[in-house]
Amino acid sequence: MTPTDTVRCGVFRPGEPGYAEECFSFNPNHPLEPAVVVAAETADDVAQAVRFARARSMPVAVNATSHHVVHPAREAVLVTTSRLGEVTVDVERRTARVGAGVRWQQVLDEAGKAGLAPIAGSAPAVGVVGYTLGGGLSPVLGRSLGYAADHVRRIELVTADGEQRVATPEDEPDLFWALRGGLGNFGVVTAMEFDLFPHARFHGGGLYFPGADAAAVLHAWREWAPTLPEDATTSVMLQRLPPLPALPEPLRGAFVVHLRFAFLGTPEEGERLLAPMRAAAPVVLDLVGDKPFPAIGEIHLDPTDPIPHHSGAVSLAEFGPDVVGKLLELAGPGVDCPLLGLEVRALGGALDREPSVPNAVPSRGVPFLVFGLAVGGPESRDELAGHLAHVSAELRPWALPRRLPTFLLGDDVAEDRVRAAYGAQYERLAAVKKRYDPENVFRFTHNIPPAA
Structure with a gap:
């Protein structure tokens, strides 16, 4: 057959x-x-x-x-599942129901017609389901509303026995808990329903500073980021950009510091909040402004075309002067660094709070996240992966074991590292796995084997 x-x-x-x-x-x-x-x-x-x-x-x-x-x-x-492309927005209930193949930009555009917004990520070309099963970290709504997984109402899936199931807080509650944060360990999700929020616009985008001023910008950022209200979100990235014609002239082949910022209040208040960073160093390119919510991809400007790359991430317990010094030592001016970018994201706010219906997202209480990205094919894997591992090792004195699942990258997909990332939640996830997938049929994600 x-x-x-x-x-x-x-x-x-x-x-x-x-x-x-x-x-x-x-x-x-x-x-x-x-x-x-x-x-x-x-x-x-x-x-x-x-x-x-x-x-x-x-x-x-x-x-x-x-x-x-x-x-x-x-x-x-x-x-x-790319052909499962349904997007249905219920304006009255402020919800969206999407098929497993839907990308965030489709939801952003459809919800935006009604002045509503989802908890989408920095790259709108990414799929809704995978992002949400891994937690879902938004560059606009995360600090005020939490993870995307916190606002899921219903998940339709096929489990390892070939049965179609519906997981909600009332039906299959253990499975519902595990799916939201446990990635693809428990079945094939075919559809998902989640909350939308009344945000039609935001004030934000990027400021680019000369790489030579990295020390001044990073030290200003570390003092400024903790002062922001929960309806403001920021990250900062040291970037060594290629000389591509598609890039604006000030960025072409340049080493820059890219400050990302988003605020849900008025443009006037947003500019008041941003003023200390504008004063930190000369700005070579200013892309901050009042934007429609579906334009959140303009904050990070993540690549939209396939590209061979290597990446890694570290959770940090703090971002003090010593950490800034270490980042400058690893990727600052005058350093022979092969990475395209080394980013620090400030978390906190609602990302630290347990949602009304708890889930398996393990990264609550992590204040900072460092993400490294290198571009190169298999021939450069040893060099680039080795450099990313070196960055992680150098940041170990400030590192936390708990991690956001979608930032378990490279060698971090090994079972011992996945176990460490989930901490105390791991045993419960393994027990749910044993119930719904005792033979570990779904083992090609960040695998959690069934409990013995």
Whole structure:
């Protein structure tokens, strides 16, 4: 029997037309090479694909927008969910229901028509479901409202037995807890419903400073960021940009400090809050302004095209003068640093508070997050991954073990590091895994094996 005998949608095997397109990965350094691909068009297709896999003792992998591929899934049935593209906004209830293949920009645009906003991330091209299952850190709403996972109302999924289930606070409450923060360990999500919020605009964007002034900017930022109200969010990144024609002339091939800022109040109040940073050093490019909420991608200006890259992240307990000094030593002026960027995000606010319906997001109480990004293919993996590991090692004196799941990158997907990232929540997640996936069918994400 073949998948086409049981599944009424596209089925692709290695070497066949369409296989490579279904196995697309946003990061070519992490390709997908499954034994067979099922291109699901409905939740029933997903269920049939899982049943086919289980009847043959094959594991199951999932791919929607491929922004966070961890393993190649060579022996697996890969279920692609990009065709599950429904977006429905209920203006009266202030909710959105989305299919598993939906990207944040689609929700931003649809909700924005009604002056509503989701807790979307810095890269609107990223898929809604994967981002939310990993917690979901917003550059605009996070500090005032918490993680995206905190505001999910309903999750529709197919579990390892091939059954379609609905998880809510009332139905399958343990599964609902684990899904929100536990990534893809518990099934194939086919749809999700979550809250929207009455924000039509924000004041924000980026300020770029000369890299030569990195010390002044970082020290000013470390004193300024803790003074911000919860409806303001900021991060700062040391960037060594390539000489690409698409970049504005002041940034082309330049070493700069990119300050990111977003505020939910008036432009006048936003400018008052931003004034200390404008005074920290000369600004070479000012992209801050009053913007419609669907334009949140203009804050970080993350890449939208696939690019081979390596990345890593560290949670920090503090961001004091010693940490600034270490970052300057690692990536400051005059340093031969191969990273495209080294970023610090200020968290806090509602990100520290448990939501009304608790979930498995393990990073509450983490005040700062450092993220490193390097561009390069497999041939440069040892050098770039080694440098990212060096950054992590140098920051270890200030590091915290708890991590935001979507920032478990590179070697951090190893089981011992995943266990450390979840801390006390890990055993409960493993128990839920044992109940819903005792054979560890879904093991190609940041895997949490079932409890013994």
